[in-house]
Amino acid sequence: MINRRRAGLAGALLCAATAVAVYIITRPDDEARIRRLFAALEQCLRREPGNGAASLVLNTQRIAGLFAESCEFRVTSYGLEETLSPTEISSELARAHAMLDSLSVSFRGLGVAVLSPTEATATCSIDARASRDGERIADAAAVTCRLVKRDGRWHFRAFAEEPVLEK
Amino acid sequence: MADSTRARLERFFLPRLTWRYALRVAAVAATATLFFAFICRPMWIEGASMEPTYHDGGFVFCLLPRYRFADPATGDVVTVRLASSRVMLLKRVVAVAGDTIEFRNGVLIRNGQPVSEPYVRYRSAWQLGPRTVKPGHVYVVGDNRGMAVEAHVFGQTPLSRIGGAPLW
Known part of the structure; x- marks a missing residue:
């Protein structure tokens, strides 16, 4: 009886240890979480020609959750130097989606460096393609992003265009 | 003669799916992928x-x-x-x-x-x-x-x- 109880206890402990090990091994690390954050941002920014109001509302709501309390944007080639709150970012996205027929933004060559448990930087190239009244627009830029961790989740804190060519 | 040419053409365009053939296709695909990804990248x-x-x-x-x-x-x-x-x-x-x-x-x-x-x-x-x-x-x-x-x-x-x- 005692042996059976011991065996049961050992089995339960083994199962618990296995579950903990599986969790630790498969748990996404910070880099994976940041990569997912960029993928989520790509999804929010995407606008297909057939998208209706529902998807617009969903995307504008989702995008606000990806940014910290304020996010700095420094895109020198467009003369953009602003700090926007998540609400302002949502309304900017809504405005952009209303103006464009389609929009697709890809973050390529993503390199993530986790500086501390709550701070990270990422470098990538932004490849943006849009269409408006049949006219196709395409642009690409190298950017450096600063990210912060708030309440266990990563958020975008700053976007700065990285000068590739210095006149 | 015509039959032999036809058979040869058939063998070339419609080869039998053998392990050897599959291996050859895989090797060509891998070489092409490596070549176009790391050596000679197509660009628009x-x-x-x-x-x-x-x-x-x-x-x-x-x-x-x-x-x-x-x-x-x-x-x-x-x-x-x-x-x-x-x-x-x-x-x-x-x-x-x-x-x-x-x-x-x-x-x-x-x-x-x-x-x-x-x-x-x-x-x-x-x-x-x-x-x-x-x-x-x-x-x-x-x-x-x-x-x-x-x-x-x-x-x-x-x-x-x-x-x-x-x-x-």
Whole structure:
């Protein structure tokens, strides 16, 4: 009886240890979480020609959750130097989606460096393609992003265009 | 004779699915993937900054290891990586480290001497003060000087950003 109880206890402990090990091994690390954050941002920014109001509302709501309390944007080639709150970012996205027929933004060559448990930087190239009244627009830029961790989740804190060519 | 040719053609175009054939297909696919990903990358040109040498919408292969063991020289057309090598800028090297360059009325002046640029067909009166190329950098400009100097993306870039060179 005692042996059976011991065996049961050992089995339960083994199962618990296995579950903990599986969790630790498969748990996404910070880099994976940041990569997912960029993928989520790509999804929010995407606008297909057939998208209706529902998807617009969903995307504008989702995008606000990806940014910290304020996010700095420094895109020198467009003369953009602003700090926007998540609400302002949502309304900017809504405005952009209303103006464009389609929009697709890809973050390529993503390199993530986790500086501390709550701070990270990422470098990538932004490849943006849009269409408006049949006219196709395409642009690409190298950017450096600063990210912060708030309440266990990563958020975008700053976007700065990285000068590739210095006149 | 006709039957043998037909049989040979059939064997060539419709081979029997054997392990040997599958292995051969896999080897060809792997070699092609490695070749086009790391050695000779196909690229589509977007933008008119290299007109008339390279046209908007054109296609070119980029030889990625071209500058692995040598630095680009003046006159070379190079690709400049953005954050990744999927999106690159196509430009011409007009000056190397230590050179001083400027544009006077659209004419490129390198180390105080006007440079003859037969590849430039469209030219506007670019004005840009003298600047010296930093060590470990090259100065790149597009061939289309008909664009406004503010609209044209050019300047000095570190050698580490040079991604390769177009094959033609």
